[in-house]
Amino acid sequence: MVSRIPVSSQQGLHPRLEQTVLHHWRSSWQQPIRAHSQQAFDQIAPLAERASALVLDAGCGVGESTTHLARRHPDALVIGVDKSMHRLARARDLPDNARVVRAELSDFWRLARQAGWQLREHTLYYPNPWPKPGHLCRRWHGHPVFPDLLALGGRLELRTNFKLYALEFSRAVELTQSMRAEVVSFHAVDPISPFERKYSLSGHSLYRVIVNLH
Ligand SMILES: C[S@@+](CC[C@H](N)C(=O)[O-])C[C@H]1O[C@@H](n2cnc3c(N)ncnc32)[C@H](O)[C@@H]1O
Numbered sequence: 001m002v003s004r005i006p007v008s009s010q011q012g013l014h015p016r017l018e019q020t021v022l023h024h025w026r027s028s029w030q031q032p033i034r035a036h037s038q039q040a041f042d043q044i045a046p047l048a049e050r051a052s053a054l055v056l057d058a059g060c061g062v063g064e065s066t067t068h069l070a071r072r073h074p075d076a077l078v079i080g081v082d083k084s085m086h087r088l089a090r091a092r093d094l095p096d097n098a099r100v101v102r103a104e105l106s107d108f109w110r111l112a113r114q115a116g117w118q119l120r121e122h123t124l125y126y127p128n129p130w131p132k133p134g135h136l137c138r139r140w141h142g143h144p145v146f147p148d149l150l151a152l153g154g155r156l157e158l159r160t161n162f163k164l165y166a167l168e169f170s171r172a173v174e175l176t177q178s179m180r181a182e183v184v185s186f187h188a189v190d191p192i193s194p195f196e197r198k199y200s201l202s203g204h205s206l207y208r209v210i211v212n213l214h
Pocket residue numbers: 058059060061062065081082083084087103104105106124125126127128193194195196
């Protein structure tokens with residue numbers, strides 16, 4: 001099925017992007033952790049403690065990208081996190097070093113930070129775009145959890161078909177990390193996930209931002 005490129009009435013970076021990102025950067029977000037996210041974290045945490053390296057596939061959907069990452073990092077534990085039970089139920093034949101868990105990312109990132117996790121690689125493949133200007137705070141860089149996401153370190157990669165998302169994400173990284181975060185347009189020769197495949201087949205331009213966090 002042909003899919004549509006996100007359409008937004010927003011022209012350019014959101015006018016409140018900098019203010020929002022910096023406000024979250026200077027505050028600590030206190031929303032209570034949901035019980036099911038805590039439970040999912042508690043189940044995976046002992047395995048993570050024993051792992052020699054950690055890779056997090058945030059919003060992993062049906063786990064196809066989690067499988068790719070696990071094959072690319074055979075010495076690491078690769079954890080796919082998604083809130084959708086329905087999608088996770090379709091994650092099958094995962095490699096031995098991969099797990100998928102059902103949790104809210106905004107909880108899981110905070111728990112991982114509190115536990116002192118440092119990731120080797122952290123992927124955000126095709127997060128929901130939230131194209132309406134009023135939804136800035138639902139885009140991960142405009143969300144209060146953004147500082148926790150960044151604190152997990154490692155090689156962080158965002159992929160999206162919504163160019164504004166990539167541009168804003170890059171700006172938010174630059175604002176908080178004082179480093180350049182280039183937005184690169186790319187062609188997915190061998191799609192890593194169902195959404196990447198769907199967007200490629202629909203002829204969308206794809207964008208990525210890669211940053212090495214310390
Ligand atoms: C557009 S899909 C992309 C899925 C997959 N990464 C891919 O590329 O095929 C976005 C995914 O993020 C998940 N998601 C969205 N918001 C989330 C949240 N707050 N916590 C956990 N998962 C979330 C959705 O359930 C969905 O599977």
